[in-house]
Amino acid sequence: MSRRLTPRGKERRAQLIDYATKRFATDGYHPTSVADIVDGLGVGKGVFYWYFASKEELFIEILRTSQRDMRRRQQRAIEGVDDPVRRVELGIRAGVEWLAANNDLRRLFEFARTESTFAGSMKAGQSVLVSDAVVHLKEAIVEGRIPDRDPEALAWAILGVSNQLIHVYIDGDSMDAPQIADTVVDFCMEGLGVRR
Amino acid sequence: MSRRLTPRGKERRAQLIDYATKRFATDGYHPTSVADIVDGLGVGKGVFYWYFASKEELFIEILRTSQRDMRRRQQRAIEGVDDPVRRVELGIRAGVEWLAANNDLRRLFEFARTESTFAGSMKAGQSVLVSDAVVHLKEAIVEGRIPDRDPEALAWAILGVSNQLIHVYIDGDSMDAPQIADTVVDFCMEGLGVRR
């Protein structure tokens, strides 16, 4: 399903992706029918199947593109930074901000993780992010900046905090994205900060 | 939809809940049809609707009961413990262990959060857990055991770490539940442990 598309075709395709993303995010993947999507755009049903082999393919496409995009953003954010701890911090901030800015996609990610059809693809994508972080964490450990603990687990924990706090605070008005990022960074850096 | 049930009826109902939980967890809520459930149990389709008004009602019932159960477990775990930090730790461990022991339900929770129909009910349930934790965190702050930060955000962060690490490690064989709990507690207590 990769046609050579005219400029107009590419636009259509993008249109479909955008609108479908919104609907999937709002109503859920299953509750949103292909008919909903094409009707919403005022086009015929054939259009959909001209650009995508199936509803599933479209969804996977959305997931893949988004994950790639988010990763790129994170990478750009840490480019040229020497301090590994600082890289972790900047990565967190970039991630949080991307998720906040792409709330629809964040929702899709949440759902995708829960359904076997997509869980694999999602885990793979997140593993990439984790691997990225692991690099910095290992460096930080070697440099004695943080205690020596399983860097992968640490990376997943960071992801967990990020996702959760955005999930909770993004739709309210008590915190904006940078504030959420601050909170996430704080917690990730020193947890509850228990004085032992 | 609350009938007077004979012992036999109660058993059937429980059977339906158990089996449906398993199927929902394995295949997803939407992909699991009522037909799948009754066929799997070898009973007629009417049985389902004798005990539940709808597929949705059954699902909500599962969510509610489970959330209540998990909370009870946490409360029992911290009963009579004076140290608030210790209470937080024990709460985390109890939570992690419950989620690990009820992996099916954990999966259902993950899905429920993603669909508007159930998201409300889920958030409510999780808010209760957070409120529970907030009590201990505030106490710890007052006693100067942990720095003064928004206890609610801290509680949500803890929840995020717990869910994420269980999600990642529960199905592998690198960690068992208590080890996961250790990792979660560690991270929550001191984060990455950055030496500032």
Add this chain to the structure above:
Amino acid sequence: MSRRLTPRGKERRAQLIDYATKRFATDGYHPTSVADIVDGLGVGKGVFYWYFASKEELFIEILRTSQRDMRRRQQRAIEGVDDPVRRVELGIRAGVEWLAANNDLRRLFEFARTESTFAGSMKAGQSVLVSDAVVHLKEAIVEGRIPDRDPEALAWAILGVSNQLIHVYIDGDSMDAPQIADTVVDFCMEGLGVRR
């Protein structure tokens, strides 16, 4: 399906008939389920099938009993009246008043006429009323009180006027039953009263 019933049994049966009549009249025969009936009475489903072989049988039973009752009322109303035209008039009044007083049953009659399963039984019942009227009409014709026209058609026409006017006016508050009867009688006696 004619059991020997204890007094208590007869009461139950009557209860079922009464309640079912009300529901059928309000919601329609098809939309009213046996479950609706037994639930409405707070009894188990077995009760229904203890007294009636089927939903259909119950309905037919209602129709038959009612038609018999209505006819009896008409007959009593004209007992001992010599003038055939007066008998027709009294028959009309009795009919209208019965239908007005038993609006639920009237509705059931209307429905029953429209469904092949019951149409036969209904037509039979109405034919009896028509035959009754025909007797008087013939006498009136013989006596030269009314012109010589097909008495059966006349009888059906009378029935048509009665049913229609009750249907239209019974639920409003512009006419009560006797007034409706007056209007019916008037129209039947001289139609529009065209001066030729």
Add this chain to the structure above:
Amino acid sequence: MSRRLTPRGKERRAQLIDYATKRFATDGYHPTSVADIVDGLGVGKGVFYWYFASKEELFIEILRTSQRDMRRRQQRAIEGVDDPVRRVELGIRAGVEWLAANNDLRRLFEFARTESTFAGSMKAGQSVLVSDAVVHLKEAIVEGRIPDRDPEALAWAILGVSNQLIHVYIDGDSMDAPQIADTVVDFCMEGLGVRR
């Protein structure tokens, strides 16, 4: 539910309406399933829902169209006639003939009146016919052609006679439509013709 239809689509839609009308008339609205309809036409189930939002919508559509058609027929029949009594007569004849020619629809009307879902729509439609007649009746009263009585009640009475006599005689072979019309007109003009 009003799509832009191609000629082929319009044909399909008409086909569905025609066939459904026949089945509803023969077997009743409730006993006729959507499956019966599409199977009878040898098309897939989806076709039905491509053209109609629901079985109910289709039925209402049938009712509305038919009532409009019948009215038009009546109006055309009295066009340019000066004598109000004559207009009433011609209206009756046109009505009777339409109902006789569209016996299926007449049956649907009978049923529709009995079910709350449709009763409103039906009454509205019939009220229009009554209003039409009332105009002529009032004129006739003013001109002293008929006695001064509630013209609305008279109109309903006429409707009642028409419906009833067609109902009774249309399927037999003793009268054809014009004869039925004669009988209706006769009765409406002078009722039983009682010599007072």
Add this chain to the structure above:
DNA sequence: AATGAATGAGTCTTCATTCAT
């Protein structure tokens, strides 16, 4: 590229009826 039309398996749900107790 795009449209309206069509497919038919599948979805949730209902319901008359039967049955064991």
Add this chain to the structure above:
DNA sequence: AATGAATGAAGACTCATTCAT
């Protein structure tokens, strides 16, 4: 006499997908 439980065919409706034009 009566109950709660169970049946399973049938009902209305959905929907991903395909197709002719």
